[in-house]
Amino acid sequence: xxxxxxxxxxxxxxxxxxxxxxxxxxxxxxxxxxxxxxxxxxxxxxxxxxxxxxxxxxxxxxxxxxxxxxxxxxxxxxxxxxxxxxxxxxxxxxxxxxxxxxxxxxxxxxxxxxxxxxxxxxxxxxxxxxxxxxxxxxxxxxxxxxxxxxxxxxxxxxxxxxxxxxxxxxxxxxxxxxxxxxxxxxxxxxxxxxxxxxxxxxxxxxxxxxxxxxxxxxxxxxxxxxxxxxxxxxxxxxxxxxxxxxxxxxxxxxxxxxxxxxxxxxxxxxxxxxxxxxxxxxxxxxxxxxxxxxxxxxxxxxxxxxxxxxxxxxxxxxxxxxxxxxxxxxxxxxxxxxxxxxxxxxxxxxxxxxxxxxxxxxxxxxxxxxxxxxxxxxxxxxxxxxxxxxxxxxxxxxxxxxxxxxxxxxxxxxxxxxxxxxxxxxxxxxxxxxxxxxxxxxxxxxxxxxxxxxxxxxxxxxxxxxxxxxxxxxxxxxxxxxxxxxxxxxxxxxxxxxxxxxxxxxxxxxxxxxxxxxxxxxxxxxxxxxxxxxxxxxxxxxxxxxxxxxxxxxxxxxxxxxxxxxxxxxxxxxxxxxxxxxxxxxxxxxxxxxxxxxxxxxxxxxxxxxxxxxxxxxxxxxxx
Amino acid sequence: xxxxxxxxxxxxxxxxxxxxxxxxxxxxxxxxxxxxxxxxxxxxxxxxxxxxxxxxxxxxxxxxxxxxxxxxxxxxxxxxxxxxxxxxxxxxxxxxxxxxxxxxxxxxxxxxxxxxxxxxxxxxxxxxxxxxxxxxxxxxxxxxxxxxxxxxxxxxxxxxxxxxxxxxxxxxxxxxxxxxxxxxxxxxxxxxxxxxxxxxxxxxxxxxxx
Numbered sequence: 001x002x003x004x005x006x007x008x009x010x011x012x013x014x015x016x017x018x019x020x021x022x023x024x025x026x027x028x029x030x031x032x033x034x035x036x037x038x039x040x041x042x043x044x045x046x047x048x049x050x051x052x053x054x055x056x057x058x059x060x061x062x063x064x065x066x067x068x069x070x071x072x073x074x075x076x077x078x079x080x081x082x083x084x085x086x087x088x089x090x091x092x093x094x095x096x097x098x099x100x101x102x103x104x105x106x107x108x109x110x111x112x113x114x115x116x117x118x119x120x121x122x123x124x125x126x127x128x129x130x131x132x133x134x135x136x137x138x139x140x141x142x143x144x145x146x147x148x149x150x151x152x153x154x155x156x157x158x159x160x161x162x163x164x165x166x167x168x169x170x171x172x173x174x175x176x177x178x179x180x181x182x183x184x185x186x187x188x189x190x191x192x193x194x195x196x197x198x199x200x201x202x203x204x205x206x207x208x209x210x211x212x213x214x215x216x217x218x219x220x221x222x223x224x225x226x227x228x229x230x231x232x233x234x235x236x237x238x239x240x241x242x243x244x245x246x247x248x249x250x251x252x253x254x255x256x257x258x259x260x261x262x263x264x265x266x267x268x269x270x271x272x273x274x275x276x277x278x279x280x281x282x283x284x285x286x287x288x289x290x291x292x293x294x295x296x297x298x299x300x301x302x303x304x305x306x307x308x309x310x311x312x313x314x315x316x317x318x319x320x321x322x323x324x325x326x327x328x329x330x331x332x333x334x335x336x337x338x339x340x341x342x343x344x345x346x347x348x349x350x351x352x353x354x355x356x357x358x359x360x361x362x363x364x365x366x367x368x369x370x371x372x373x374x375x376x377x378x379x380x381x382x383x384x385x386x387x388x389x390x391x392x393x394x395x396x397x398x399x400x401x402x403x404x405x406x407x408x409x410x411x412x413x414x415x416x417x418x419x420x421x422x423x424x425x426x427x428x429x430x431x432x433x434x435x436x437x438x439x440x441x442x443x444x445x446x447x448x449x450x451x452x453x454x455x456x457x458x459x460x461x462x463x464x465x466x467x468x469x470x471x472x473x474x475x476x477x478x479x480x481x482x483x484x485x486x487x488x489x490x491x492x493x494x495x496x497x498x499x500x501x502x503x504x505x506x507x508x509x510x511x512x513x514x515x516x517x518x519x520x521x522x523x524x525x526x527x528x529x530x531x532x533x534x535x536x537x538x539x540x541x542x543x544x545x546x547x548x549x550x551x552x553x554x555x556x557x558x559x560x561x562x563x564x565x566x567x568x569x570x571x572x573x574x575x576x577x578x579x580x581x582x583x584x585x586x587x588x589x590x591x592x593x594x595x596x597x598x599x600x601x602x603x604x605x606x607x608x609x610x611x612x613x614x615x616x617x618x619x620x621x622x623x624x
Numbered sequence: 625x626x627x628x629x630x631x632x633x634x635x636x637x638x639x640x641x642x643x644x645x646x647x648x649x650x651x652x653x654x655x656x657x658x659x660x661x662x663x664x665x666x667x668x669x670x671x672x673x674x675x676x677x678x679x680x681x682x683x684x685x686x687x688x689x690x691x692x693x694x695x696x697x698x699x700x701x702x703x704x705x706x707x708x709x710x711x712x713x714x715x716x717x718x719x720x721x722x723x724x725x726x727x728x729x730x731x732x733x734x735x736x737x738x739x740x741x742x743x744x745x746x747x748x749x750x751x752x753x754x755x756x757x758x759x760x761x762x763x764x765x766x767x768x769x770x771x772x773x774x775x776x777x778x779x780x781x782x783x784x785x786x787x788x789x790x791x792x793x794x795x796x797x798x799x800x801x802x803x804x805x806x807x808x809x810x811x812x813x814x815x816x817x818x819x820x821x822x823x824x825x826x827x828x829x830x831x832x833x834x
Contacts, residue, residue, distance in 0.1 A: 173681070174688045178735040181680075198735060235832075236677060236738045344658035360729035363722060367662050 056185030056216040057083040060149070061090040063192035066224055069120050070094060071111070071488050073104035077124020078164060079213040080151035096488070096517050099509040101128050103481035105135020106507070108146045110482030111489040112139075113468045114443055116273060118199050119146040119485060125153055126164030129210070130171065134475060136206045137175045141472025142294060143267060145204035147195050148172075154214040155183045169210050177205030183212050185220035193230045202239025203358040204271055239357060243374035243382055251329075251353045251370045252386035258327035260349075260398055261287045264310065264339075267294035267471075268332015268356060268376045275299065275464045277380035278331065285383075286390040288402060290318045292333045293456055296467040301460055307402065311339040312606045313453040316412070317405035319604075319612040325350045332356060332376040335365040336472070337608075345611035355379045412617065424597040427451070427526050428458045430576055434496055434524055435459040437580045442494040443468065443486045447479035447503035449533035451526045453602040455498045466493065477506030483521045484510055494522065494584065501527040501553045511563040514589040522583045523591040525556055528598045536601045540616065560591040567591045665720035669698070670744045671820050672728060675832055677736040678704050678711040685734050686713060695719065695727045699752075699795075699817030705829060710738070712829075714819045716795075738832050747823045753790065753816045754798045755780070759809030760787045768808055775801045786811055794818075 060083060064072065071094040076084045087095060098104040101123040108119030123132050129150040139146045153162040169181045178198050180191045188211070195207040225233070255261060269278050275298050282289050282299070288307040289299045299306045308318040322328065328350045333339070335354075340346040343366055354362050355372035362371040372379055392399065431454045434444070440462040446452040446469040461467050468486050470478040483497035504525055514521050535549035560567035566586050570579040576594070583590035604615035676682050683702055690697050698716040705712050717724065728740045760768050765787065772779055772789050775797075781788035791801045795818055802813065822828070 169681070170684070173685060174692045177733075234735060237735045343661055346659055348656050348659065358733070360726065360733055363662050364726060365662065367660050367722075 053219045054221070055082065055086070056188055056211070056218050056220060057086045058089075059185060059188040059220055059222060060192065060211070060216070061086065061093060063189055063224060064093060064120065065090065067118065067192070067196045069118075071096060072120035072122060073098050073107040073111075073485065074122035075099075075101050075104060075124070075128060077126075077128045077151065079125045079153055080122065080128075080216065082213060082216040083122075083151070096484075096513060096519075098481070098484075098513050100507065101131035102134050102477070103484070103507055103510040103513065105132045105146070105148060106138065106475070106478050106481035107485030107488075107510075108148070109135060109139045109142075109144050109478075110445060110468050110485030112144050112146055112204075112485075113142075113482075113489075114465050114486045114493075115489040116271075116465065117145070117489075118196050119144070119489075120149070121146065122149040124151050124164065125168070126166050128164075129168035130166060133171060133175070134473075136172055136208060138470050138473045138475045138478060139206040140175050140177070142470065143204050143271065144206065145199040146206045147192075147199050148176075148206060148208045150208070150210050151216065152181070152210050152212045155212045156214075158183075158212065169208075172208040172210075175206075176208045177203075179208040179210070181210045181212075182215050185215045185218035186222040188215065188220070189222050189224040190230070190233065193225050193227075194234060197227070197230050197234070198237060201237070203268075203356075239375075240359070240373050241357070241375040241378055243355060243372040243379045247370055247372045248379070248382050248386060251355075251372060251383060254327055254351060254353055254370060255285055255287075255329065255383070255387050260321075260325045261285070261327040261329060262307070262321050262325045262350075263287050263289045264292065264322075264328055264330040264333055265289050265295040265298040266292045266331065266333025269295060269298040269380075270332075270464050272332065272357075272376035272378075273464075274332075274375075274377035274380050277377050277384065279303065279305075281380045281384040281387075284389050285387045286392050286395050287329065288321065288399075290314075290322065292336070292339055292471075293452075293469055294471045295333060296456060296469075297461045297464040300462045302462065307406070309456050311336075311612075312341065312608075313457070313602050313604070315406075315409050315457070316604050316615055316617065317402070317409035319606075319615060320405050320409075321402055322347050322350070323611075323613050328352045330354045330356075330368075331380065334361045337365075338471075340366065340612070341606050341614070342609060342611040345613065347612075425571060425573055425576070425594060427454045427528075427594075427596045427600055429573055430524065430526060430570075430594050430596065431455055431458040431498065432460070433576050434498070434580055437577065437584070438494055438496065442466065442496050443483075443490050445469070445479050445483040445486050445495065445497045447497075447499035448474045448476045449500050449502065449531070450528075450536065450600075450602050451479075451498050451500040451503070451532075453533075454526070457602075459498075465490075476503040479503055479507075480514075480521070480523060481507050481510045483523075484514060484519050487519050487521050495520070497521050497523045499523065499525055500532060501525060501529060501556075502531045502551055504556075505551075505553060508559070511560070511565055511589070511591075515564050518588055520587070521589050522586075523589070524580075525591060525593050526596050527553065527556065527593060528596050528600070529553065530598055532600075533602070535599070536605070539599075539601070540605070541607060556591065556593045560593075565589050565591055567593060569593045569595070571595045663720055663723035663726065665722060667718050667720050668744075669716060669718055670721075670724040670742055671748070671750065671818065672713075672715040672717070672724070672731070673739075673741045673743055673820060673828060674713040674715060674731055674737055675705070675739040675828055676711050676713060676734075677738065678709050679736050682711065682734075682736045683713075685736065686715075686731065689730055689734060690715075690717075690727065693727065693730050695723070699815070701752075701817040701819050703819075707829075710829070710832075714817065716818055739828055741828055743820055743822055748820050749823060750794050750818050750820045751792055752795055752798055752818045753792045754802065755812075755814050756789045756791065756802060756805060756810060757781075757812035758787050758789060758805050759811055760785065764808050768805065771801075771804055775804065777801060 073096045104121040108121035112119035153165045199207045282305045290310045308315040310318045352368040353370040354368040359373045446455045479497040479499040487495035557567040568579040568582045579592045604617045701714045731740045777789045777791040
């Protein structure tokens with residue numbers, strides 16, 4: 001079914017014309033028009049005195065602007081009203097009013113992942129702050145630079161169990177790179193500058209700033225520090241960027257001696273913007289590149305040396321290559337359990353070079369022969385300079401073996417290219433078509449579970465920072481709000497949220513934000529009426545005891561309709577392309593409801609606790 | 625770092641299947657021993673010294689991190705140094721060398737941590753102080769006072785039915801004294817946990833300022 005664009009039944013669509021996508025300020029540039037616009041939005045009372053004193057909330061806005069923040073995601077509440085009271089005076093700061101703070105945190109995360117810049121989210125004290133927590137945790141586990149700002153009760157009420165008071169600083173302490181409680185407006189310039197510096201420098205991560213209401217209201221003349229002053233004020237924070245010369249040399253020697261080397265590229269390559277260096281290194285040394293879930297996009301998948309996605313639901317040929325490799329060159333990845341499986345049987349023939357900017361990652365999950373602490377870009381540059389150019393002919397046997405494994409793995413029946421079964425829609429086919437019809441030029445934001453694995457395997461990624469996925473925390477409900485941030489961060493790309501019916505039902509309140517702020521996210525809802533990955537595990541590991549795997553959902557077309565979002569539906573392979581194209585033609589958000597096969601599994605699968613050589617490739621004789 | 629390059633039992637790169645005919649296939653020889661798990665070695669007592677910025681919550685950060693990373697702290701002693709801005713922690717914990725190194729590296733991730741040093745293998749002075757409130761009757765008080773004297777302890781409070789004794793020494797010296805007086809009945813016991821300083825003229829605090 002289709003809902004016509006501009007349907008008068010959905011007046012909300014008319015309140016946000018396309019021209020407001022990047023800024024609240026009308027393009028004619030007159031201050032008067034801006035004032036009118038702000039007044040229209042109710043942000044500034046007409047009679048309000050603009051010649052007021054500078055307060056903590058002003059400092060916060062100034063500091064955000066100094067950090068180059070152009071958009072942030074927030075929800076108001078009692079103790080951050082002082083901030084909302086003056087926000088209208090800073091029209092260059094685009095405020096996106098989310099419908100739930102978790103959505104705001106994921107949006108900041110999605111924005112950060114596609115731009116490489118710090119994402120910002122905000123909420124009030126108490127429940128506003130705790131709602132941000134899942135998003136902060138998601139950013140921590142995937143090392144995404146976000147700054148989360150919360151209000152807190154006035155300083156004198158802290159510790160009194162005041163209304164909407166919770167010890168949010170204690171809650172975020174173990175799940176942020178650093179956190180702050182600000183009780184004095186004079187501290188705000190330094191704290192905000194430090195927070196951004198810490199969030200983006202070295203191994204990125206979330207930083208939380210909690211600000212008391214009275215600090216937001218307090219008058220202050222405090223000046224903003226320079227970046228040098230910020231660094232001088234953080235003597236305990238000096239990330240090591242360059243790899244140790246001796247370790248780089250021994251790495252080069254290992255590489256020269258290796259016959260079956262594999263590069264393992266992770267998220268760190270994207271954080272360091274080292275994709276060109278990765279390609280140059282791989283080409284010079286003629287080493288195939290495998291990638292982790294978050295390492296998708298580190299190399300164009302059509303590159304001859306791009307070998308594939310590794311791990312629990314990775315390609316069989318990639319896992320085979322790792323299991324028979326004599327050298328693994330791990331760059332900016334952390335040997336997560338979804339990557340290694342049982343460490344005891346992981347890559348049994350391989351010596352390991354592990355380069356990461358965080359020394360704590362090296363030797364944490366696997367013992368390694370050559371540790372290199374440094375930024376992926378600089379390490380790859382150094383290594384490229386140290387290794388001899390390799391003639392691909394000398395690796396002819398190795399490459400022939402890899403090609404044979406790849407052909408075998410891609411041709412397997414469980415690959416399921418095309419319709420999974422007659423007349424039933426297979427999810428991998430849907431993903432493949434989305435990749436094709438967007439020319440692989442979009443941003444693709446996964447939710448968690450089967451949809452996430454299908455996206456990782458079948459979309460075909462060409463560019464860095466175009467794949468967004470909650471890898472470490474595995475946060476269901478991530479997709480739609482993260483896509484919201486991703487779309488604002490990279491408006492030049494078509495942004496697709498790929499979600500299952502489970503994750504979608506967790507955070508679809510943000511559909512209203514998409515409409516209200518005219519954020520053109522296309523949502524591919526892979527609806528199998530199940531918690532698909534739960535069902536798959538129960539089928540294979542829990543002897544078919546399907547408890548709570550069925551997940552009745554609403555009529556998703558009516559749901560989208562209620563939000564004023566055009567919805568399209570595909571139930572057969574033949575309907576897929578038209579539905580995708582129809583969504584693409586919509587100027588604004590759109591939803592495609594794919595009613596996919598209900599019991600399709602993601603294969604291969606490495607059961608938890610097993611090794612990379614113990615892949616399950618099919619099950620129960622189903623034609624997968 | 626894991627140190628020994630041969631720790632995994634993996635031969636140097638290129639040594640396995642170096643012949644051209646073997647270069648591409650899975651090596652024909654028997655699989656190497658299972659990959660060693662980091663931190664699976666012998667457990668012993670370690671002493672870490674951490675120099676940290678004296679900021680609100682820094683103790684909480686250290687304690688929270690050790691808990692979250694599954695390290696069990698035996699003792700933790702904190703005070704500020706000669707500088708009000710800098711605090712020093714002495715952390716004792718049990719674990720194998722790799723696990724404790726991991727703990728130190730995790731501590732380094734904290735923004736307020738300036739320096740972490742594992743002084744286990746170094747010549748150090750280690751002292752802790754204990755206050756022991758011992759049950760003492762007219763008939764046992766004399767014996768207790770004698771033991772205290774022999775143990776280089778000090779009676780700091782005398783009351784009807786009890787004495788409080790202060791003992792200072794290494795962890796094992798304090799253990800020994802506590803064991804010795806246990807038969808009389810210990811009413812209360814408090815220990816500061818070890819504080820430690822490396823012998824010689826080197827200084828962990830000066831090392832930071834450099």
